[in-house]
Amino acid sequence: MKNFALVGAAGYIAPRHMKAIKDTKNNLIAALDKNDSVGILDSYFPEADFFTEFERFDRHIEKLKRKGIKTDFVSVCSPNYLHDAHIRFGLRVGADVICEKPVVLNPWNIDALAEIEKETGNKIFTILQLRLHPAIVVLKAKIDSQKDGKIHDVNLDYITSRGHWYYASWKGDIQKSGGIATNIGVHFFDMLMWIFGDVKENIVNEHSRDTASGILKLEKANVKWRLSIDANNLPEEIRAAGKRTYRTLDIDGESFEFSEGFTELHTKSYQNILEGKGFPLMETRKAIQLVHDIRKFNK
Numbered sequence: 600m601k602n603f604a605l606v607g608a609a610g611y612i613a614p615r616h617m618k619a620i621k622d623t624k625n626n627l628i629a630a631l632d633k634n635d636s637v638g639i640l641d642s643y644f645p646e647a648d649f650f651t652e653f654e655r656f657d658r659h660i661e662k663l664k665r666k667g668i669k670t671d672f673v674s675v676c677s678p679n680y681l682h683d684a685h686i687r688f689g690l691r692v693g694a695d696v697i698c699e700k701p702v703v704l705n706p707w708n709i710d711a712l713a714e715i716e717k718e719t720g721n722k723i724f725t726i727l728q729l730r731l732h733p734a735i736v737v738l739k740a741k742i743d744s745q746k747d748g749k750i751h752d753v754n755l756d757y758i759t760s761r762g763h764w765y766y767a768s769w770k771g772d773i774q775k776s777g778g779i780a781t782n783i784g785v786h787f788f789d790m791l792m793w794i795f796g797d798v799k800e801n802i803v804n805e806h807s808r809d810t811a812s813g814i815l816k817l818e819k820a821n822v823k824w825r826l827s828i829d830a831n832n833l834p835e836e837i838r839a840a841g842k843r844t845y846r847t848l849d850i851d852g853e854s855f856e857f858s859e860g861f862t863e864l865h866t867k868s869y870q871n872i873l874e875g876k877g878f879p880l881m882e883t884r885k886a887i888q889l890v891h892d893i894r895k896f897n898k
Contacts, residue, residue, distance in 0.1 A: 601625045601873070602669060604660055604694070606685045607676035608649065609634040612699055616674045617643040619869040628663065628670065631656040632677075660692050670694045679782065680775040683708045690719045697724050697872060701785045702880065704777045706888045712880060724877035728864035729790040731871070734857040738850075739794045742819060751795065751820040753850050755787060760830035760843035761809075771808065773894070779811040781890040784826045788815075789886035795820035798889055803896040811893065820850075 603620050607613055608630035617639065620627050627644035630637065633651050640647055650656035660670055673689030675682055675698040683703045689696035690712075702725045703709055716723060729735055742751075761770075769775040776782040792798065796818025803813040810832065812825040825832075830843060837845045848855045871877050 601671040602628045603672045603674055604628060604656075604670050604689075605630040605647075605674045605676065606632075606656075606688075607678070607699075608632040608637045608640065610676050610678075613676045614639050614643075615865040616676055616697075616699075616869075619866040620644075620674070622863075622866040623869050623873060625672075625873075628668070629656060629659055657688065657692075664692060672697055675699060678769045678775055679704055679777055680769070683712060686712055686723055687715055690715050690721045690723070693719070693721065695722045695724065695872075697726065697869070697877075699726050700789070700883070701777060701781055701887060701890065702883045703887060704781065705891055706884060709880060709884055709887060716880065723880040724872045725880065725883050726865065726868050727786065727789055727793075727878045727882070728861070728868050729786050729857075730793055730878070731864050731867050732857055732861070734855075735790060735794070738855065742794050745819075749819070751851055753791070753795070753820045753822040754847070755791070755822060755824040756845065756847045757783070757787065757825070758827045758829070758832050758845045759783060760833065761828040765828060766808070773808070777890060778806060778894050779809065779826050779828065780806060780893040783828070784811065784824075785886050785890050787824075787826075788889050789883070791815070791820070791822055792817060792885055792889070795822070797885065801889065801892055803893050806893060806896040813893065815889075 603625055605613065605616060605627055609632040617627065621643045627647045629648045630640060631650050631653060635651055637649060640649065648659060650659065670692055671694060673694045673696050675685045675696060677685050679701055682698055686696045686698055712723060765771050770782055798815060798817060800816035805812045809829040810827040815822040815824060833845050
């Protein structure tokens with residue numbers, strides 16, 4: 600049984616990490632969040648110590664270390680712009696780190712973290728759960744097996760409506776979230792490059808606070824993409840049905856369906872990491888570079 604500490608316990612994604620820790624039969628010994636809406640801990644680890652101040656959390660982890668209680672992993676689910684600081688904390692207390700995407704906002708942050716990995720001997724892993732989705736694994740195998748050099752036509756349209764709260768939160772601040780392409784798109788871009796190869800050309804048509812779109816020319820595909828949190832971009836039939844999310848991925852004119860099968864992907868990610876098969880820090884570089892380049896469209 601491994602001991603975990605969790606940074607960002609009140610966030611949207613944190614319960615998936617709590618579930619993954621519990622499902623893999625490990626223990627959460629401490630959690631941190633400046634917000635105290637963390638009753639979800641009772642469902643998974645009611646005995647975990649909880650802190651709203653980083654300094655007290657840091658002191659607690661250090662005290663446990665002095666008592667011979669090792670923190671084996673630090674899971675990072677904090678706001679995007681804090682990831683690298685919290686990763687550094689994890690490495691420096693002697694833990695390996697599991698970080699939500701985007702692992703950092705800028706490619707040079709990856710280089711800095713790689714140096715600390717070498718200094719500490721501990722490792723950083725990231726959650727790229729779409730690479731573990733059964734339908735996507737099958738699609739990648741199919742594309743990899745093709746030897747005809749075909750360039751596929753791909754269309755990605757993802758609209759996930761958000762209310763006014765979004766713009767008042769850290770997510771609405773491009774300096775903290777990285778903007779739409781980073782905050783809601785980085786895992787899609789990682790998936791597309793994993794399947795269709797590296798970027799040959801990146802054309803950005805729009806990158807506003809609520810919508811981003813463009814064309815990606817990859818080694819094996821031309822991708823037309825749009826990401827949005829604006830409900831006005833929803834198709835009329837989706838709005839008429841009272842729905843607030845719309846996602847479509849078409850490949851060569853055929854719809855690719857992967858709406859199901861997400862519930863256990865964080866647990867599978869944790870299992871792979873614990874078995875030494877997790878996605879290491881450098882595996883994230885291409886997607887981080889791409890969303891950084893898309894963000895520059897704003898300037």
